[in-house]
Amino acid sequence: MIELRDVRKFYRSGSGKAEILRGVNLRVEPGEYVAIMGKSGSGKSTMLNLLGTLDLLDSGTYELAGKSVHKMSRGRRARLRNEEVGFVFQHFQLIPNLSVYQNVLLPLTYGRKRLRRKKSRVLALLDEMGISNKKNQKPDRLSGGEKQRVAIARALVNEPRLILADEPTGSLDEETTESILKLFDRVHKNGATIIVITHDIEVAERAERILYLQNGVLV
Amino acid sequence: MKLFTAFKLACYGLWSNRFRVLSAMMGVVIGMFAVIVLTAIAIGVKDTLMKQMGSLGAEQILVLPGRVLDTANGQKDLLSGLTNVxxxxxxxxxxxxxxxxxxxxxxxxxxxxxxxxxxxxxxxxxxxxxxxxxxxxxxxxxxxxxxxxxxxxxxxxxxxxxxxxxxxxxxxxxxxxxxxxxxxxxxxxxxxxxxxxxxxxxxxxxxxxxxxxxxxxxxxxxxxxxxxxxxxxxxxxxxxxxxxxxxxxxxxxxxxxxxxxxxxxxxxxxxxxxxxxxxxxxxxxxxxxxxxDFSVVKQDQMLGALGKVTSILQMMLFGITVTALLISGTGIMNVMVMSVRERTREIGIRKALGATTSEIMGQFFFETLLLCCIGGAVGIGLGYAFIEVWNNNIEIFALVLPMWAVKLALYTTFGIGSLFGIYPALKAARMKPSNALRFE
Structure with a gap:
């Protein structure tokens, strides 16, 4: 599903360059549940941006679903992201002016997939997440747990093969964290590949494999 | 690019920010209202004066006190020569x-x-x-x-x-x-x-x-x-x-x-x-x-002088109109640039969900275009209503709104929307999604 080879990423820092990822190698099989842990500033978010094709690597190669991401144009990367990747962020990243329903529908709006019943797909997912009664509400009227359920529904709506989650329970209390992790378990059982970036060991332990990012290298 | 999708998203975008949109739209509404009313005044004044002068009849000659100077081409310069003597x-x-x-x-x-x-x-x-x-x-x-x-x-x-x-x-x-x-x-x-x-x-x-x-x-x-x-x-x-x-x-x-x-x-x-x-x-x-110490002026000379006066009036109105449109256009662009800045994170989210550069550009371009076109239509409507009210209540001269002025106003709003929509749209489209998502 994913193959990173000797991936390096630099950021400009003042007059010089800071190397965030120093030759990362990673292979994730389809249907795997992987957790990547690391301290703050270890490059976890950079790793997620590269995996999600939100950012470009400076050297090395990256293959996602058999396609060479590092050789792709910006437009093709956007298409790949839409079709193959679903994001779940720590701060939910819902569009405040859109309703729950519209937020979940958004990936389908940009997608090429000709889903015949977009509306029923969205409603079914909202039902599955237990938030179908909130479909017309704006995100600011929802609790943290409800917002994350909306974000998960949005990540799943396009039936992507890869779910990337960045600290998905970072803003939630214990009880809500557990319900969200159970959702991830369910999604995994349905065959999706999940990569969770976290610094919470309890969250990481739900994964099949835990990797540590230290000084820009996976160990 | 799916134009319809971009258009649909622009409609959503405008609707979800309708209060900000309304204030931005006021600039175009006022600009277009000014264009319509000023054009109607200019043409109304010209028509009325021409009609009055024309009503003298081609066979009539006016004798006035004071000397009317001749221009270089031998025509009577009624604008400079009619002195208060x-x-x-x-x-x-x-x-x-x-x-x-x-x-x-x-x-x-x-x-x-x-x-x-x-x-x-x-x-x-x-x-x-x-x-x-x-x-x-x-x-x-x-x-x-x-x-x-x-x-x-x-x-x-x-x-x-x-x-x-x-x-x-x-x-x-x-x-x-x-x-x-x-x-x-x-x-x-x-x-x-x-x-x-x-x-x-x-x-x-x-x-x-x-x-x-x-x-x-x-x-x-x-x-x-x-x-x-x-x-x-x-x-x-x-x-x-x-x-x-x-x-x-x-x-x-x-x-x-x-x-x-x-x-x-x-x-x-x-x-x-x-x-x-x-x-x-x-x-x-x-x-x-x-x-x-007198002047003898034929009707065609008077019409010529009047034509010159109304041309100056029209040029002046054209200048005011262009300035009004530039100001409203720049206002719209500033509002849209501010909107792009305010919605940076939203742009990041949309890109993360798979929106292409052209889709983001299309959305913001159509938002500006729609904003201008709706504002323009409202301004033209208000201008038309003003002219109707004027013509039904004020007798001194009738305001005349020719179809070409309405078309010109519509094309201008479309032009302004296109011209001033490009920069904010490009600004939004060029954002890196990873940076946009981090924007506070």
Whole structure:
């Protein structure tokens, strides 16, 4: 599903360059549940941006679903992201002016997939997440747990093969964290590949494999 | 790129930010309203003036006091040459012109400001001493009575014809400038505003019993005149007869201290003879004067000068319009740039969900375009409503809104939307999703 080879990423820092990822190698099989842990500033978010094709690597190669991401144009990367990747962020990243329903529908709006019943797909997912009664509400009227359920529904709506989650329970209390992790378990059982970036060991332990990012290298 | 998707997203975008959008739209609404109304004023003024000048007739020649300079190409420069000089034209000049071959009629005009008095009501008016041809030449219809005859003119008859406003004012039906000195119209003066408004609404008046002054005596400069007619209202720019009192020129010369003519309108026997009459009239007056202190102007020369004035007016309005549009366009662009900044995180989210650069660009471009087009349509609608209200209530001149102005306004809004929509759209589209998602 994913193959990173000797991936390096630099950021400009003042007059010089800071190397965030120093030759990362990673292979994730389809249907795997992987957790990547690391301290703050270890490059976890950079790793997620590269995996999600939100950012470009400076050297090395990256293959996602058999396609060479590092050789792709910006437009093709956007298409790949839409079709193959679903994001779940720590701060939910819902569009405040859109309703729950519209937020979940958004990936389908940009997608090429000709889903015949977009509306029923969205409603079914909202039902599955237990938030179908909130479909017309704006995100600011929802609790943290409800917002994350909306974000998960949005990540799943396009039936992507890869779910990337960045600290998905970072803003939630214990009880809500557990319900969200159970959702991830369910999604995994349905065959999706999940990569969770976290610094919470309890969250990481739900994964099949835990990797540590230290000084820009996976160990 | 799916244009329809971008358009749909733009509609959503505008709707979800409708309060910000409304304030941004005001700029375009005001800009387009200004374009429509200013164009209608310019064309309305031009049409009215042209119609008035045109109504003189191609066979008519105007004789004015003062010298009109000639331009480099030999045309009369009416814009620079008509100076405020005391008139030296006399009734004798008019009589001399009458003897010129191919002259059908001469209508001299003596004008002064005076106070007309009736039933202890004093009304300021323009006293015009003229010939029996005046009503025909000025296209002034009579609403009551008749105009004075050639015989009455020659007999110095004490008869007058009232303009519509003067007639109404002397009857106490209309407010007009009134001389305070010596006025005993205390009841009218001291009447509270609410009573005046109520009277107007109810169509009542202190002198409502009297409906016409025809046959009555009106005092002007301590001389008494019989009212023989009233002109129908003809409120127009510049040469309205509504505030005039017409009397035979011989009577005016005998009973007032008016001596010099304000102007003369000479009518040629035929259009073909106009050029010949023009020269002959000039020579006839020149023979009576020691210097050339008068001007003889044909209708086409007046229309030419008027055309020049209205062209300047239109150029000025064009400048104001372009400035208004640039200001509103820049305003829209600034609002959209601010909107892009405010919605940076939203752009990041959309990109993370798979929106391409062209889709983001399309959304923001269509948002600006829609904003301009809706604002433009509202502005045009308001402008049209303003013109309708004006034309139904104000008589001085009609506002004219040609179809080309509406089309121009629509194309301009479309142009502004396209032009000023590009920069914010590019700004939004070029954002890196990873940076946009981190934006606070």
């Amino acid at each position: 005391p008139s030296t034209l006399t009734y004798e000049d008019a009589k001399a012109i009458q003897d010129v071959p191919n002259v059908k009629s001469v209508t001299p005009q003596l004008e002064t400001i005076t106070i007309a008095q009736y039933d202890e009501r004093n009304v300021q008016s323009v006293l015009v001493g003229t010939s029996d041809q005046y009503s025909r030449i000025q296209h002034a219809d009579l609403s009551e009575g008749r105009f004075f005859t050639k015989e009455e003119q020659e007999e110095e008859a004490r008869v007058i014809v009232l303009g519509n406003n003067i007639h109404e004012a002397l009857l106490g039906k209309q407010e007009v400038p009134v001389e305070d000195e010596g006025s005993s119209d205390d009841a009218q003066q001291t009447k509270p505003i609410w009573k005046k408004v109520l009277d107007k609404l109810l169509g009542e008046s202190a002198s409502a019993e009297e409906t016409s002054l025809v046959g009555k005596q009106v005092t002007i400069n301590e001389e008494t005149y019989e009212v023989i007619g009233v002109l129908a209202p003809n409120a127009t720019l510049g040469s309205s007869t509504d505030n005039n009192i017409m009397l035979p020129i011989e009577t005016a010369l005998a009973t007032t201290d008016m001596k010099n003519l304000t102007k003369m309108i000479v009518e040629s026997a035929s259009i073909q003879a106009v050029d010949e009459v023009d020269g002959a009239v000039f020579n006839a007056i020149k023979a009576q004067h020691s210097e050339i």
